Amino acid sequence: MMDDVLLRELTPAVIGVLVRRGVEFAAAEDAVQEALVQAAITWSQDRPADPKGWLVTVAWRKFVDAHRSEVARREREERAEAQPAPGPTEAADDTLQLFFLCAHPSLTPASAVALTLRAVGGLSTRQIAEAYLVPEATMAQRISRAKRTVSGVRFTDVGDLATVQRVLYLVFNEGYTGDVDLAAEAIRLTRQLASTTDDEETAGLLALMPLHHARRPARTRPDGSLVPLADQDRSRWDTDLIVDGIAVLRSALDRDRLGEFQAQAAIAALHADAQSAQETDWVQIVEWYDELYALTPSPVVALNRAVAVGEADGALAGLAALAEIDPSVPRHTAAAAHLHEKAGDLSAAAALYAQAAHAATNLAERQHLTRQAARLGAAERG
Known part of the structure; x- marks a missing residue:
């Protein structure tokens, strides 16, 4: 409901008003939560002309009422009661x-x-x-x-x-x-x-989220099983979210102050821009992973880069890059399975998929890896 979204959007501003009036954060947050509950009940019949002002007024009353019976806070209550009733709300954000x-x-x-x-x-x-x-x-x-x-x-x-x-x-x-x-x-x-x-990395994060979120409708089958990126029905991707994410990313990159989230968003944008898995610009994705690794040299980034190298330069190049990464890094075994399959070593790939499935902590991922192992096992027998 629109009112539900509006209430959530107004919450931090209303808490800020109470805190600036001297209310401790915890008490302000409690009072605003009570005001939100009351708003959810009453706004369905009669939404106020000034929603923020209404919330400030009700939250302020909730705060005063909560402290009226506390003797130790009597002096503070008297100061609160002496303040003028909330009129137009403060403009500070x-x-x-x-x-x-x-x-x-x-x-x-x-x-x-x-x-x-x-x-x-x-x-x-x-x-x-x-x-x-x-x-x-x-x-x-x-x-x-x-x-x-x-x-x-x-x-x-x-x-x-x-x-x-x-x-x-x-x-x-x-x-x-x-x-x-x-x-x-x-x-x-x-x-x-x-x-x-006005921060370019916040913009990078704002670009990254919708670019990933756009693919959600195609990530799972009706039975809940995972669909790998290469196999997803791209017609189900949310093009509006993709356009939005790319526009925000371009604006952030124009500032020429690259950060981790911007680099991640650039990689996501290249995936989103490809009409099919075969048309993915893996060479440019590897270049962006190089940029990302320079910003945050984590083993997870290195692992994802190795998979991208396998797509851009061939499975053997990907396996060589993967060999330089600690095998204990999450999803290392699954990446090795993928690259071995790509290299044509189905026996090793099947064993690695089974091993990765055993180590997976997510049920959907475990089931996906198990199916991959079974698929390759059947292919070998056939």
Whole structure:
């Protein structure tokens, strides 16, 4: 529903208003969550002309009511009551500061993700718990601990934008569970972040997400089994998301300050731009992996580059590149299986697919690798 989206978009701004009025972050976030619940109930019949002002007014009243019975806070309550009733809401946009606070370095990645989804994303504790497949009580405790951890952090402290980007990328990679599409939510939040900062890597992340998300309809079969990129029905890819992602990427690259997310988005754009797997520009993809590895020399990047080398220069070249990478790197065995199959060594490929399936932690991936091993085994026998 449109109101649901609007409520989520207004959440960080309303929290920011309360914090600037002197409300501690944890209390402000609680009050705004209560206001969101009330809005979900009442707006279906009568949506206010000024939604943000309505939320600020209700959240402020919720905050005052929550403290009215506490003797120790009587003086603070009197100051709050003495303030004029909220009229036109403050124009300051505190969304960026709220992102920084929720992705504070003192928080674990899991806690930062949960707090971001609740305070910036406007999701309920139940929705976040369902998305991460944990009990609601467990998620409530995680969020409460996170709020206590950042309670002493000044709202105006400068935060680390790269940490915020990492948190949003973690949200995006969770995909879809429960009644919340976390990939779509991550894109929405990244758009919100991009609107508050002129940063090319935020733009790179905003390009990368829709380019990946565009392929989601073709990634699985009706029975839930995985469809490899080369076998996907590209007519099912979302061309609007692809066009959007490429436009954002071009704008970011024009600034000539390359970063990790921009390089990843460039690779995704080359895949999205190919009309078929055979038309993929693997040579240029290898070049972008070289750029990416120079920015972040991780074994995962090296592994993906080795697979791309196998496509661009042949399986033997890919296997030579793969031989330089630690075999314990995730998906190393699956990559070796693919390259051995490409080289024509079906027996070795089948054994490697079976080995990779045994090590896979994801059920859909395990089933896919098992089918690959069985397919090659049948081909050898036939």
